[in-house]
Amino acid sequence: MQQSLLVALAEIVGADRVLTDAESLAHYGKDWTRMIEPAPSAIVFPGSAEEVQALVKLANEHKFAVVPSGGRTGLSGGAVASQGEVVIAFDRMNQILDFSAVDRQVVCQPGVVTEQLQQFAEDKGLFYPVDFASSGSSQLGGNVATNAGGIKVIRYGLTRDWVMGMKVVTGTGEMLTLNQGLVKNATGYDLRHLFIGSEGTLGMIVELTMGLAAAPKDPTVLVLGLESMEASMSVLQTFQDNMPITAFEFFSEKALGHVMEEKGLPRPFETATDYYALIEFENTGEAAMDAAMAVFEKCMEEGWVLDGTMSQSTSQAENLWRLREDISETISKFTPYKNDISVQVSQVPAFLKEVDEVVSAQYPDFEIIWFGHIGDGNVHLNILKPDDLDKDTFFKQCNEVSKDVFAAVKRFKGSVSAEHGVGLLKKPYLAYSRSEAEIACMKQLKQVFDPANVLNPGKIFDQDQKM
Amino acid sequence: MQQSLLVALAEIVGADRVLTDAESLAHYGKDWTRMIEPAPSAIVFPGSAEEVQALVKLANEHKFAVVPSGGRTGLSGGAVASQGEVVIAFDRMNQILDFSAVDRQVVCQPGVVTEQLQQFAEDKGLFYPVDFASSGSSQLGGNVATNAGGIKVIRYGLTRDWVMGMKVVTGTGEMLTLNQGLVKNATGYDLRHLFIGSEGTLGMIVELTMGLAAAPKDPTVLVLGLESMEASMSVLQTFQDNMPITAFEFFSEKALGHVMEEKGLPRPFETATDYYALIEFENTGEAAMDAAMAVFEKCMEEGWVLDGTMSQSTSQAENLWRLREDISETISKFTPYKNDISVQVSQVPAFLKEVDEVVSAQYPDFEIIWFGHIGDGNVHLNILKPDDLDKDTFFKQCNEVSKDVFAAVKRFKGSVSAEHGVGLLKKPYLAYSRSEAEIACMKQLKQVFDPANVLNPGKIFDQDQKM
The missing domain is CATH 3.30.70.2190 (Alpha-Beta Plaits)
Incomplete structure (x- = not known):
């Protein structure tokens, strides 16, 4: 990366908040996905919404790409920087800014950790109900960017359902303040919902107003x-x-x-x-x-x-x-091949049966471990590596199987990514769940909010018009 | 309207399903808003999603505008056709197509009346929880297009929360099939939410998969x-x-x-x-x-x-x-000036006080009737016409007051339309609740989904690029 650009980054966030050492690049350049080699140019740690805005404007000016980085617990490579991008890490923006007991709303910076909000809610006699394995390190900004789900969706819905307001910096560096904690607001298109689940490709979330629920009883x-x-x-x-x-x-x-x-x-x-x-x-x-x-x-x-x-x-x-x-955790020692998919709830039994058959037909020795959230149709398929098979061959074979699994997903009108997002890993399979027309619409929407394609480019889909 | 165009419409929906008599034009050209004179060119009654698609394609070809028409119970003029538009009335598309007890989902045509779905749910031992005064005649397509709310939002959310899937025809005549009844689906932008609340300006909803809840107890x-x-x-x-x-x-x-x-x-x-x-x-x-x-x-x-x-x-x-x-109903005889607005729940008392003061300062004789959904911050302001004031003067004075009311809404970061949409009536006041940048985004989104501006043009905002 050009020295002048590093200086420009440092002018925005402060010199000690721009990291370029190998260890930091490796650490902040990847999420829990381990398949892709991280290769960012620099890691920056903004301290405010305005600094994020300045960074995105700089990216437009100098035509570099930025990747948002929260708790880096993603499993689809949505927060991996493998193409020389600048990583915007939200670790410093981790404050709870405001709370209203009557509204049951908390204003949070995007770097607030899920568990931190859960604990805050508990201290107030309330409950933040979106809960999943990585709550201890995942950050709210990432949760919203992937519309995180988890184990209580049947009762409490997804992250989407708890976002009462949002400040977001679009790809042009425009700051939008969306729906300021209102329950009812019928004034045109609800842009909030477009940014939720967009994996940082449409905007950088810089503030969130989250709703809380009553504490559950026993x-x-x-x-x-x-x-x-x-x-x-x-x-x-x-x-x-x-x-x-x-x-x-x-x-x-x-x-x-x-x-x-x-x-x-x-x-x-x-x-x-x-x-x-x-x-x-x-x-x-x-x-x-x-x-x-x-x-x-x-x-x-x-x-x-x-x-x-x-x-x-x-x-x-x-x-x-x-x-x-x-x-x-238990099966992690078997180097499992994981797949996070969903179908309509009523289709789960038939779908499991079909996938079992698809996998066993090709690889009768593979042990399949099923578990998941049957109440919302989200099943986690885990294939355990046989002891006598080397890792590379195993994953190659699993990738072959994947296509058949996704073909089954398509037949069942399901989703190739129930709650882990698309990122880089599921990008080749997006068309199994979304039509060509839908993908074309998504690309046009990306063009609206990020015309220079500076925000997390190459995630979810490849934009036809490159910067 | 040209005879050749009427023939083309008739070819799509059938000759007896194109109406141009004065009574029909007046009836189907307006909603419950009474302020704007209807003036559509024709009313058509499609019987299928494909017919709607053909109508939108014809509109593109011949550059005419279409206005969707459901139960016409809207209060903001969203379904008013006052500019020679062709009204697409969904009355014939009123069938419940499928039901799954395990999924608690019902596939409906857009012309299904709210009460019809409520009754259907009840017959199945379930509950469709979105309920409001016009349930007896409002249609689901319109409910979704305006993200209807009502009296149970504090417990069950808005219409948005019950849309599990949607088929929609965009302004180019493309049919999108969105999220086919899935609870979890993290495969890119959730386009569903963009169409919900878009008042027919981005797409014509031609099929809906709605979720149902457990029947409430006593x-x-x-x-x-x-x-x-x-x-x-x-x-x-x-x-x-x-x-x-x-x-x-x-x-x-x-x-x-x-x-x-x-x-x-x-x-x-x-x-x-x-x-x-x-x-x-x-x-x-x-x-x-x-x-x-x-x-x-x-x-x-x-x-x-x-x-x-x-x-x-x-x-x-x-x-x-x-x-x-x-x-x-009771106060309707006083020719009330109605306003449907919202603020954050905690702001309701201060907001009411401020609006009371604003109105009384200008017109101490006006009687203000407040009621509404305090649990979701949505208040209905009703000003009763004094007996000795003629209607025109009264509404003129109320319109003056409106600006001050909306200024208060803006100070409280509230919404100028809580649940009635923007349509034509609230269009001049959109900027009190949405920023210039947001409105610019909305216009660009409209451009993506309806480049020829044939779908309900002039509603919510005026598109800069005219067809």
């Missing part, structure tokens, strides 16, 4: 052994018809086996079944417990559920959650 | 006499912190007085206060009732509430709702 967990995956649909429907639930997750016996072995946890109940459902609800009182027991019994009577257990305390609930939440 | 209503408008904030917060509520409405003593007189209803309790809150919650069992009673008592002890009553039956709950819901 989360209680059921783990149920399902007669079959098909039966999960009847179980889900019966629960939803009879009581509010806050989570409806699932995992396979294979997943459970690995977690029990690795974590030394006991089997939750005697009967082993191919699939398990984990259901969480709020124990708001006797009526809620009675309803849960009645539905549980109904599911047993109908033969949908063969066995099950219900937590009697917070610690029991937490232990049951571990059976689901520890899967990802 | 809706129970409290009406509370507030010590002051400020106290409503403490009451709202205390309820929300302690129990889920489904509505938090308010109305003034003046509003109540008119309803009691007109409808022969008794005062809900002895004490008269300046403002009343109406709170609805689900009686899910003893715990819910205990919580409600405890909060009620707390509000009395704190002095926020001076008196109140709680419904003991469905019919009592319905009667209490009438005190709020009958206001609009």
Whole structure:
């Protein structure tokens, strides 16, 4: 990178906030995706919305690209800088600026860590309900840029549903202040929603007004052994018809086996079944417990559920959650090939069956671990590397399988990326979920907000008109 | 309109589905806005998405404008055709096409009436929760095009939150199929949200997949006499912190007085206060009732509430709702000047006070009736015409006051149209809620999806580049 440009960057953010050493470039140039070699030109740490605005204006002037960097926990390479970009790291912009108890709204800088907001909410007797494995390091700006989902979507929705206001710097360096904490605002196109999930390609989010929910009461967990995956649909429907639930997750016996072995946890109940459902609800009182027991019994009577257990305390609930939440960490030693996909909820059983068949037909030795958020149709496909196969061959074979998996996704009208975004990794497969016409529209929208293509270029899709 | 064009329209929809008689033009050329004279060229009734697509393509070819027409219950002139446009009326596209109990989703044509969907949901043991005064005639396509809100937003959100999928014909005649019923889909820009609330200026909605909720249990209503408008904030917060509520409405003593007189209803309790809150919650069992009673008592002890009553039956709950819901009809005989505005919830008391002062300072004789959805910051300002003032003078004076009201809205960072859209009526005031930069973005988006400006032109804003 030209020395003069580094000086210009330093003039905006301060000299000690421009890093170009190899270690920093490697660290800040990538996210949790490990497949792509980072190669940024510089890392800058702005301290204010205005500094971000100045950086984007400079990028336009000098025709360099910028990549936003939050907690770098992305799994699709959305925050990877592999083309000499300047990384804008939001770590310094990590303050909670304002709070209104009546509005249940918090004004945050984009670098606020998810857990920080969760803790802040808890301290106020409230609840920030978007929760997922990387809450301890992911940042709000990144959550919004990818419309993060997680484990409570069935009850609380996605990150999108909690963004009450936003300040964003577009690709031309224009600062937009969108919907300042209003619930109802029918004054034309809601631009907010365009920036949510746009992975930093349309604007840099520089301030967020987030909504909070009431604190949940005594989360209680059921783990149920399902007669079959098909039966999960009847179980889900019966629960939803009879009581509010806050989570409806699932995992396979294979997943459970690995977690029990690795974590030394006991089997939750005697009967082993191919699939398990984990259901969480709020124990708001006797009526809620009675309803849960009645539905549980109904599911047993109908033969949908063969066995099950219900937590009697917070610690029991937490232990049951571990059976689901520890899967990802447990199987990491098997170098899994991960895929985050979704279909309509009702399609999950048929879709799982089809993917199982597709994979086994080609590679009968591959062990498939299924788990995920059945209540919102989001399943995590994990293929474990056989011990005798080298890593490169394994991933090459998995990539072959991927195409067949995505073809199945397309047949089921599903999504090739349920909650991890497109970034670089899913870019070649975007057309499996979005039509040519839709992709053409997206490119035109990019052109509107970032005509010089300086914002995170090459993510989601390649812009036809290069800068 | 040229005869050849009428023939072309008839070729698409059938000869008997093109109307040009004066009565039809007057009827289908306007919505509930009565200020603008309708003057469409023709009314057409397509029967399918493909026919709508053909109509939009014809509009591009022959450079005529089209106006979508649903239930025509809009209050901002969004569906008024006053410039020789062709009105596309969706009345024939009124079928419910598909239903999935597990997904809780209904595929609807855009001409399905809100109440029709509500009834369908009820028949399935479910609930379509977006509800408002015009549910009996408003159509889903129009609801989505204006992102309709209503009385249950505090619990169930806006129409936006229930759109799980959409087919839409853009201004170029391209048919986009967006998000086919998926809950999680992180594959680039969510175009769905751009069409929601765009008032037919970006696309014609030709199919909708709507989500449904669980049926609510035993809706129970409290009406509370507030010590002051400020106290409503403490009451709202205390309820929300302690129990889920489904509505938090308010109305003034003046509003109540008119309803009691007109409808022969008794005062809900002895004490008269300046403002009343109406709170609805689900009686899910003893715990819910205990919580409600405890909060009620707390509000009395704190002095926020001076008196109140709680419904003991469905019919009592319905009667209490009438005190709020009958206001609009009751005051219609006073030729009210209506304004639908919103601010952040916490700003409502100060905002009301300021607007009261603004109006009274100029016109001390004007009677102001306040009511609305305090739980989401949406207040309906109604100014009643004094008997001795003629209609024209009254509306002229109100228009003068409007500017001051909108100036207050701007100071409070509120919205000049909370839930009625912009259409033609609020167009001159758009800049009070949206910045110049935002409006410029909107115009560019319009250019992307409707380059020839054939879709509902002149609504929300005037496109700089005319067709």
